[in-house]
Amino acid sequence: MPAREGTYGLLAEFDTPSDLVRAARQARQDGWRRLDCYTPYPVEEAAEAIGFHRNKVPLLTLIGGLMGLAAMFSLETWVSVLAYPLNIGGRPTYSWPAFIVPAYEWTILFAGLSAAFGMLALNRLPTLYHPLFNAPNFRNGATTDKFFLCLEALDPKFDLVETKNYLTSFQPVSVVEVEY
């Protein structure tokens, strides 16, 4: 794939989460769809403001958990009933109460791993390159104390001059153009 060229988007920097949320909410209301917020810690209202939609992580977690449960319970049943039927204290070979604990542990383990790796896969992580890191203020602030709103060039409403003026109307600290 040839490298993309041109403008990735316009990046506005804010000092407080409230300013970011207000700007993001307005942009979404004005019809922007290719936009994203970047904050140093999770700001749930920012996600809601840009039309946070459901992802598949909960479903992946549920499927993973059920798979773990089924896998371990079947393994234990197979070992105790078919492969190595042992008489333990006169109990039946299919003694399900004893199977619960490992099956439960595998449910948690599989659900946890599915959640973590499913999240990474759906995030398309690890990503080795992202154009936003070309902006010096983003590099320095996004993980410490700055709040960013990026309107992306892929949005049909995007126009370098007009969009820049539009973002300036939210009174951000700065608006910079980001190249691919």
Next chain:
Amino acid sequence: MAHENHANTLPADLSAPAFVNGWKTRALAIGLVFSIIAAALAVADKSIDHVLRAWLLGLMLTFGFSVGGLALLMVQYCTGGKWGLLLRRPLEAMSRTLPLVFVYWLVIAFSLKKLYLWAAVTDVDAALKSGWINEVQAHAIEFKRPMLNPEAFILVSLFCFAVWAFYTWRLNSLGLQRDAASPETTPRWIKQFENISGPGVVIYALTMTAAVIYWVMSLDPTWYSSVYGLLFLVGQGYLVLALGIIVSISLSKAEPFKTLLRQTEQHDLGKFTFAFVMLNIYLAFSQFLIIWSGNLPEEIPWYLDRIRGNWGIIITLDFIFHWLIPFTLLLSRDLKRNKKRLILVCQWMVFAKAFDLFWLIEPNFKDAARNLHFSWGILEYAAVPAAMTAFWVAFFCTRLQTRPLVQTNDPHVAEILEPEHANA
């Protein structure tokens, strides 16, 4: 830079909304109706045995609300957190219902011989000869006599009530003084409440264990379980959190809770309740697994009494009601953030706890062990606790109305008034 103040303002009137009076009247009416039903059932059954057994269930339920409320009050003073500020006054009101729980307990204290085998059997040899009790029971009753006798029952219970009354009085009276004091004293108050509550939680765990051993576990004098107190402790967390959510969501139809109950804290309480649902089944199942694995004749009959003779249906339903339903529902993030649905789950949890207590209490008696059967009396388990809980709710409402619904001398007040994204 646009720096506006987005914070909500604390409503001027912090007292309980007028509709709490409506709750009170409704609760009294329900209590009255169920009392009449309970009396009618006793007549139909021609005995008050089941009334007393169901009374014990009602006592354990309201005791869970009241003294469990005190325990959670102490826990939140130690941990802090905005959910704690939200529940503080409702929990205080729950703890101040202790006098009613004491009155409920008096009924049990005056009918020991009807409920407890160890109290009814005064002459072990004669009882053994007449076939009333078996050898195992005879041995257990004789061996445990220093602990299981009416005097010890009364003294230990009175001591426990005194301890709980002391903590209730101390935390409630200081709670009012704290609000009257000036804001610069806040750090001192926080420290003082921590210092009272920290040891209080430990002392509570010990006294509560003693109380449930006497009140419930000793119904079967032959059996013992070292996790029993903890099981009830966690059960109270389960019950009180469910009730706390019911109360705060119901109050949020009007000020001040309309402003104070944010989605964040509601979600937090839902998560907290979910943790207790998990811990509850964890303890209940580990007790079962250990006894099942051991398979010893001293321990296993307790479970057999509760599984054989159709009790298997009840224990299966108990598992579904008590764990499976709340667990699967509370997994959902949307449900925890939805007032209507969360309140339904919490109401279900209160019912499930009562159902669990039924499974714990009824099979202790000779006529019911390994033999689940219908009698008019068994319906008392629905009628009596319903009446007792309804009267408790009415009393709780009066307690709720005596104070403002929020403690104002606390740094969390400013935080809870902020918009949610500022500290998400």
